[in-house]
Amino acid sequence: MTPLLTLENVTRKFGDxxxxxxxxxxxxxxxxxxxxxxxxxxxxxxxxxxxxxxxTTSGTIDFDGHPIHRAKTHHLAGYGIGRTFQNLxxxxxxxxxxxxxVGLHHKLSATPVSAAFFWGPARREEIKARQQVEKxxxxxxxxxxxxxxxxxxxxxxxxxxELGRALAIGPKLLLLDEMVSGMNSEETEDIARFVLDIRxxxxxxxVMVEHDMGIVMDISDRVAVLNHGSLIAEGTPAEIxxxxxxxxxxxxxx
Ligand SMILES: Nc1ncnc2c1ncn2[C@@H]1O[C@H](COP(=O)(O)OP(=O)(O)OP(=O)(O)O)[C@@H](O)[C@H]1O
Numbered sequence: 001m002t003p004l005l006t007l008e009n010v011t012r013k014f015g016d017x018x019x020x021x022x023x024x025x026x027x028x029x030x031x032x033x034x035x036x037x038x039x040x041x042x043x044x045x046x047x048x049x050x051x052x053x054x055x056t057t058s059g060t061i062d063f064d065g066h067p068i069h070r071a072k073t074h075h076l077a078g079y080g081i082g083r084t085f086q087n088l089x090x091x092x093x094x095x096x097x098x099x100x101x102v103g104l105h106h107k108l109s110a111t112p113v114s115a116a117f118f119w120g121p122a123r124r125e126e127i128k129a130r131q132q133v134e135k136x137x138x139x140x141x142x143x144x145x146x147x148x149x150x151x152x153x154x155x156x157x158x159x160x161x162e163l164g165r166a167l168a169i170g171p172k173l174l175l176l177d178e179m180v181s182g183m184n185s186e187e188t189e190d191i192a193r194f195v196l197d198i199r200x201x202x203x204x205x206x207v208m209v210e211h212d213m214g215i216v217m218d219i220s221d222r223v224a225v226l227n228h229g230s231l232i233a234e235g236t237p238a239e240i241x242x243x244x245x246x247x248x249x250x251x252x253x254x
Pocket of ligand 1: 014017018019037038039040041042043044045046
């Protein structure tokens with residue numbers, strides 16, 4: 001299968017600490033791909049490298065023909081990479097619709113002058129943006145919440161809005177950072193269903209860093225396992241759950 005994202009020898013040091021050590025794997029287009037590992041394994045650092053939050057010390061990351069290991073994080077939406085964050089990154093005083101419109105902002109190309117007077121391209125873009133937002137609201141089943149300030153929603157629904165905002169950029173790749181941590185089992189099941197639908201119905205490739213083994217093993221096509229910054233295993237959920245190096249890495253956790 002064609003890879004959408006390829007990491008080769010990706011290394012990131014913080015001083016003398018090797019947070020990510022020569023990691024390489026490919027994420028097939030259209031797959032759900034999970035990165036797991038014990039605490040401190042380097043998962044978040046790896047995710048931040050894929051999101052271009054900081055550069056690799058060495059090694060390359062290729063996304064759909066773009067070398068993104070030296071890109072700036074604000075370019076990623078333009079390449080087609082959307083992400084959610086471990087800690088909620090939404091505007092709690094703004095409504096659901098307003099939060100989703102923010103996700104679309106980078107796509108609007110009207111000039112400040114035409115936008116200020118709301119004519120010509122600005123008006124057409126605004127209408128298109130609102131139609132796109134309506135599709136996402138419908139897809140995520142949050143019609144009844146559209147005009148509510150996001151801060152008033154339950155944690156699970158706030159995460160759903162954050163997911164919607166990442167979808168609003170129309171990504172080819174969605175990076176989900178510990179999406180279900182802090183969620184109850186019903187909220188976790190909802191997110192698992194949406195992730196599957198995002199792949200099936202929208203054709204978006206998904207990479208997630210996740211601690212919740214239930215969702216990882218249930219919905220991933222492939223799993224990469226990090227330990228002390230190194231890739232110790234890569235394969236299907238069945239291969240990973242019977243891999244002795246993986247079992248030892250988790251059993252050795254404090
Ligand atoms: N900005 C930083 N400066 C220095 N060290 C860092 C920095 N970020 C991460 N580290 C270190 O890099 C290593 C990997 O951390 P990272 O947060 O990537 O692991 P993780 O697998 O995401 O852990 P967790 O599951 O606990 O979130 C750890 O030893 C951490 O202390």
